[in-house]
Amino acid sequence: MQRRTFLGSLAAGVAAGRLTAPGPVRARAMASSGGFWLPGEAEPHERTFMQWPVSRETYPRRRELDATQRLIAEIANAIVLFEPVVMLMAPAHRAAAQRLLSDAVEIWPIPTDDLWARDSGPLFVRSAAGALAVVDLNFNGWGNRMPNPADARVAARVAEAMGLPLIDSGVVGEGGGVEADGDGTLLAHESSWVNPNRNRLDRAEITARLCAALGAEAMIWAPGVAGRDITDDHIDGLARFVAPGVVMIQLPDRVRPGDPWSASAIETYRVLQDATDARGRRLELVVVPEPASDSPSSYANFYVFNGGVLASTLGDPEADAVAVRVLARLFPGREVMMLDTDVLGALGGGIHCATREQPRV
Numbered sequence: 001m002q003r004r005t006f007l008g009s010l011a012a013g014v015a016a017g018r019l020t021a022p023g024p025v026r027a028r029a030m031a032s033s034g035g036f037w038l039p040g041e042a043e044p045h046e047r048t049f050m051q052w053p054v055s056r057e058t059y060p061r062r063r064e065l066d067a068t069q070r071l072i073a074e075i076a077n078a079i080v081l082f083e084p085v086v087m088l089m090a091p092a093h094r095a096a097a098q099r100l101l102s103d104a105v106e107i108w109p110i111p112t113d114d115l116w117a118r119d120s121g122p123l124f125v126r127s128a129a130g131a132l133a134v135v136d137l138n139f140n141g142w143g144n145r146m147p148n149p150a151d152a153r154v155a156a157r158v159a160e161a162m163g164l165p166l167i168d169s170g171v172v173g174e175g176g177g178v179e180a181d182g183d184g185t186l187l188a189h190e191s192s193w194v195n196p197n198r199n200r201l202d203r204a205e206i207t208a209r210l211c212a213a214l215g216a217e218a219m220i221w222a223p224g225v226a227g228r229d230i231t232d233d234h235i236d237g238l239a240r241f242v243a244p245g246v247v248m249i250q251l252p253d254r255v256r257p258g259d260p261w262s263a264s265a266i267e268t269y270r271v272l273q274d275a276t277d278a279r280g281r282r283l284e285l286v287v288v289p290e291p292a293s294d295s296p297s298s299y300a301n302f303y304v305f306n307g308g309v310l311a312s313t314l315g316d317p318e319a320d321a322v323a324v325r326v327l328a329r330l331f332p333g334r335e336v337m338m339l340d341t342d343v344l345g346a347l348g349g350g351i352h353c354a355t356r357e358q359p360r361v
Helices: 062-079 091-098 151-162 203-214 260-274 317-330 342-347
Strands: 024-026 045-051 085-088 106-108 123-127 132-136 166-168 178-180 185-189 218-222 239-243 246-251 284-289 303-305 308-313 335-340 356-359
Touching: 045 062, 045 151, 045 303, 062 085, 062 308, 062 335, 062 342, 091 106, 123 203, 123 356, 132 151, 151 166, 178 203, 178 239, 185 203, 185 239, 185 260, 203 218, 218 260, 239 260, 246 260, 246 317, 260 284, 284 317, 308 317, 317 335
Parallel strands: 045 085, 085 106, 132 166, 185 218, 246 284, 308 335
Antiparallel strands: 024 218, 045 356, 123 132, 178 185, 239 246, 303 308
16 A cells, blocks of 8 residues: 555445434543543644654655645645644654745654644643643554554654643544534544444444543534545544534535445435534534535645634635635634645545644643
């Protein structure tokens, strides 16, 4: 395997868990994260963390690695105009990276394999007393599909470098596989959690452990698609909390024959229509149409930071314009910027996948 894109034949026998009831699954009592919770992404940030891609096993062709590094630098250079950015990398890569990165981007000497900071980077939780901790989701290379030994240690190394507690979530997964509204509710696809390549636990136990680690009270599950991409259908490529009680989702106009992604999107939408959050609210669903292009990226994979929103252009000017208007309405007072991220889309991710926020305390 040379790229992050996963060949479905390697996991053809893995089936997605099925939804048994709409609405939130209440977490049963268990050991909590000690009063910490995961804030919503739109809350103020201290900084953004990113990871420098270097793995020649993942990028055997130098031009692919160069293109990926240029785009990661472009994303970092855009965000750093609004808030501090830390790029993680081994010291040996610093000189080459600095030729692409803005002088304002800070480099920390923490080794990385690849760029997916959302999945393997530090997941910060905050307490009412103003303390921070890092939750460890025990990243295993998306179900042991990719060798990422350095990335598997990034969260712990950042916590150690910052002198922060490290909370073991008790589950295996990735940050892109779960959405949080910052007000007690989580959202995820079962396919990327209730899956033996990550967890041999039932949905109730995974719900309890995730809610405890992330300071949530309820979780909304949709089935998702297992075994057809490396992430097993991460939720952040489809549906995102933009505020408590509000979800943006990218939808096709119909289920296309033989296309599990269109079926999953519409099924997730129907689940959300019937769901209530931890506060008993029915969700407001904001739909962004799928573009007419064949872009592998997604409008839903945007990143919110202090004063701005960064999202992908998808090769359909009309759909791109709709996405800009929707994001501007959902995040008033923030500048909406768009980038061509097909390089990341071809690798199985996007802007959100490449970033991780540190909340301000």
